[in-house]
Amino acid sequence: METGHNIVRVSEVTRTFRMGTQVVQALKGVDLSIQAGEYLSIMGPSGSGKSTLFNMIGGLDKPSTGKVYIDEVDIAQLDAYELAWLRNRKIGYIFQTFNLIQVMTALENVTLPMIFAGLSNEEAVEKGLELLGLVGLRERHAHKPNELSGGQQQRVAIARSLANTPAIILADEPTGNLDLSTGEEIIALLKHLSSERGVTVISATHDHKMLAVSDRVVWIRDGRIDKVESRDQLNISVGVISSKEA
Amino acid sequence: MANGRADSAFFDTGGTKISRQVVLPFRKSLEISIKSIRVRFFRSMITVIGLILAVAFLGFVLTGADVATGLLRSGDPELRAVLVKAGYDLPPVGGPGGGAAGAVPEGVATGAKERWIVILSLLVCTVGIVNAQLMAVTERFREIGTMKCLGALDSFVLRLFLLEAGMQGLAGSFLGALLGAATALLAGLARFGTAAVVHLSWGALALTVAAAVGVGFVLSLVGVIYPAVVAARMRPVEAMRVQE
Numbered sequence: 001m002e003t004g005h006n007i008v009r010v011s012e013v014t015r016t017f018r019m020g021t022q023v024v025q026a027l028k029g030v031d032l033s034i035q036a037g038e039y040l041s042i043m044g045p046s047g048s049g050k051s052t053l054f055n056m057i058g059g060l061d062k063p064s065t066g067k068v069y070i071d072e073v074d075i076a077q078l079d080a081y082e083l084a085w086l087r088n089r090k091i092g093y094i095f096q097t098f099n100l101i102q103v104m105t106a107l108e109n110v111t112l113p114m115i116f117a118g119l120s121n122e123e124a125v126e127k128g129l130e131l132l133g134l135v136g137l138r139e140r141h142a143h144k145p146n147e148l149s150g151g152q153q154q155r156v157a158i159a160r161s162l163a164n165t166p167a168i169i170l171a172d173e174p175t176g177n178l179d180l181s182t183g184e185e186i187i188a189l190l191k192h193l194s195s196e197r198g199v200t201v202i203s204a205t206h207d208h209k210m211l212a213v214s215d216r217v218v219w220i221r222d223g224r225i226d227k228v229e230s231r232d233q234l235n236i237s238v239g240v241i242s243s244k245e246a
Numbered sequence: 247m248a249n250g251r252a253d254s255a256f257f258d259t260g261g262t263k264i265s266r267q268v269v270l271p272f273r274k275s276l277e278i279s280i281k282s283i284r285v286r287f288f289r290s291m292i293t294v295i296g297l298i299l300a301v302a303f304l305g306f307v308l309t310g311a312d313v314a315t316g317l318l319r320s321g322d323p324e325l326r327a328v329l330v331k332a333g334y335d336l337p338p339v340g341g342p343g344g345g346a347a348g349a350v351p352e353g354v355a356t357g358a359k360e361r362w363i364v365i366l367s368l369l370v371c372t373v374g375i376v377n378a379q380l381m382a383v384t385e386r387f388r389e390i391g392t393m394k395c396l397g398a399l400d401s402f403v404l405r406l407f408l409l410e411a412g413m414q415g416l417a418g419s420f421l422g423a424l425l426g427a428a429t430a431l432l433a434g435l436a437r438f439g440t441a442a443v444v445h446l447s448w449g450a451l452a453l454t455v456a457a458a459v460g461v462g463f464v465l466s467l468v469g470v471i472y473p474a475v476v477a478a479r480m481r482p483v484e485a486m487r488v489q490e
Contacts, residue, residue, distance in 0.1 A: 055483050058395075060395070060481070060482050060483040061481075061483050080399065080400065081268065081399065084268050084394070084397045084398065084399045085268050085397065087394070087395055087396065087397045087482070088268055088396060088397020089397070093395045093396075095392075097388075099388060099391075099392040099395075100392075101389050101392060101393070102285075102389070103278075103281050103282055103285040103286075103389075104278075104281070112393070112396055113396040113397055115269075115270065115271070115274055116268050116269065116270060116396060116397045116398060116402075117267075117268070117269075117397070118267045118268075118269045121274075160396070
């Protein structure tokens with residue numbers, strides 16, 4: 001695991017949306033550095049600006065003011081082609097609703113980013129099968145998403161996110177549509193990949209199971225970072241939360 | 247651009263220039279669009295049926311004119327009388343005394359009213375295609391957004407939609423043109439007997455079918471341009487917001 005290298009740096013980012021005549025400020029100045037190899041969770045209630053921040057980090061949205069650097073490159077400076085390249089190679093996305101392409105088989109879903117990256121079909125298939133094996137679904141590579149369970153679909157999505165060996169995996173509520181035990185499996189898998197492969201995992205989540213495996217947790221409230229906790233501080237506050245909820 | 251140089255290390259993962267590309271080979275896009283059509287066959291059919299009907303109408307009218315032209319060119323005054331009786335507006339035969347030095351009549355043009363109806367039906371069909379394709383784009387927002395998150399360029403999305411529409415257009419117009427031509431021939435046979443087919447110029451018929459297919463194909467592409475641009479321009483983050 002590399003240390004000291006900032007894979008993502010968010011600097012004084014604000015983001016305003018215009019909703020009809022109203023101007024809504026979703027982010028009100030956020031500073032955050034994420035180190036390579038880190039497992040980071042972004043927590044916050046809905047409407048807190050969590051998703052907005054998450055989209056910024058993923059290069060899916062650009063800040064109104066401030067800068068977002070991915071691997072020390074200002075994403076606002078990138079043109080459409082370079083952004084596509086970034087999404088293709090540097091970042092792997094995992095979504096709450098899995099977002100597999102329904103008309104394609106598991107294997108085709110996993111190989112698609114590799115095809116975009118210019119790999120030949122044979123290379124892509126070989127690597128795709130390997131990745132499906134990594135998530136324990138090699139046998140089911142010919143199945144379409146609707147023939148797979150939610151947990152299996154999310155595994156395929158994880159395999160797909162790893163297709164071009166990205167530096168960052170962005171997981172947006174990866175366990176949001178899964179039951180408790182399946183969610184735990186997915187979290188364990190993500191954690192395993194993070195520590196095994198040194199991939200930076202950044203997840204936006206409501207899921208308190210996610211906290212236990214996170215190196216750091218960023219709490220967002222009302223468009224600002226409320227607090228950042230590292231793992232050793234975390235156990236205490238998790239206890240507080242669960243007692244609050246109980 | 248200044249950042250182009252600054253980013254060279256950023257893009258240089260494999261140590262080779264090639265690694266910077268984002269591509270979708272044509273064969274692969276063809277494969278994906280064929281798959282999409284096959285999976286959504288029913289929806290594709292509905293999109294195409296309007297086109298089939300409009301092109302069939304066009305083919306019917308044009309082939310009808312071909313049949314009439316064939317009859318007229320046969321030079322048989324009896325057939326000419328039949329045509330006039332059938333309501334065709336024929337150019338007057340040569341000069342006075344019928345001594346037009348064997349001048350072959352120009353042929354039978356489609357009537358102005360008929361032409362307008364055909365044009366209108368083609369217009370309506372195009373609007374129908376735009377409508378159906380916009381629906382298809384909306385239905386596939388997430389798929390498009392996901393592809394963009396995986397690194398697809400606008401042009402990939404555009405190409406997929408154009409390919410799909412092109413294939414649908416080609417197949418639909420071909421079916422429509424054949425249907426229209428066949429119906430017109432049958433109608434000709436019923437009206438004028440075998441003379442309709444005997445005097446028909448097959449070259450003209452082939453040309454008519456080709457023209458109808460061409461028109462249908464072009465309309466299908468024209469109809470998909472706006473929906474495809476909408477799809478291609480969509481930002482991935484918007485696609486992610488769409489709930490199932």
